[in-house]
Amino acid sequence: MNSKMLVFSNAVAGQDDAFNDWYDNVHLAEVVEVPGVIKGERYEIAPSALGGGGEPPHRYLAVYELSGDPDEVAKAFGAKAATGEIKLSPTLDMSTLSVQIWRARGTD
Template sequence: MADSGAKMLVFSNPVAGQEDAFNEWYDTEHLAQVTAVPGVVGGRRFDVVPASSTGGAPAHRYLAVYDLTGAPDEVVKEFVERAGSGEIGLSPALDMSTLAVSVWRPRGEPHTAE
């Protein structure tokens, strides 16, 4: 399967008071379930670094970035099917009201500092 360079970004928050359970579930279960989807070749989680210059608290505390290969639409279709069937489980510690998922394709060539 050809590398599309696409990324699936998942912005999330835990339910209030459930941060430890949220992180335990995400790190020990959810990452493995998502990366088992054909076309998802890797994933990594990030914690937000609040910056005083951004003007306020960010909407999300956590970000997961998944590397996709092949046709992103097909990968997302399989992801949604597995989530709907329960093969990819969701934790009650995940605040679904703030969840944001999007897929991004590369635009242009990458630039590096000289």
Template sequence: MSAPTTNEIILALFNAVPGREDEFNSWYTDTHLPEVVRIPGFLTAQRYEIPAAMADAGLKYTYATLYEVAGAAAEAIQELHTWVFESNSDAIDHTNMIMSPFVQRGVAVRAIESSEQRPSE
């Protein structure tokens, strides 16, 4: 019996060109991500943004996308770079982006349901 396969993830960290955030967000969400998940092996794409309360904290990146891929994330990144997309935007800051593959390490740790918690001693 073979070991069950797990999906891997790709984490992308990036920024919009200053002053062009609305244009960037519209293109990235409505056009770019649907194009990416059409690539075989790309299962999901979920965007994240730093909370407004942290906007002045000096964090290097404002946006993140977590891609779930079937199979090897490193191979999925290589495949992504071979695709020619119908759209592109100069509202994304290409000078300071990170796209990294990650493999699962260990099993997921889940919260205990409140009814299953041990009573206080």
């Protein structure tokens, strides 16, 4: 099954450098260790001439490529978070965090 996990996030105000250091050097590797996560890439918002109604709600995006059943990947992620194998940083603004799993249309 071809699916992606999209994680939209922000740093706590004034903590972008520490947030990006944690995400790039710790968190990304922890998530890629979850069974069913093939790889992950991070992005930051780029100014665009496309417009669209002002500043977007999120500054950062992580895209993870998944294999297998997305529900199983989500369960494995939750299990690793519960045991502390995946740690969250206090620099992550949890009030704006948005995580969704998307699958390619026409797949089961």
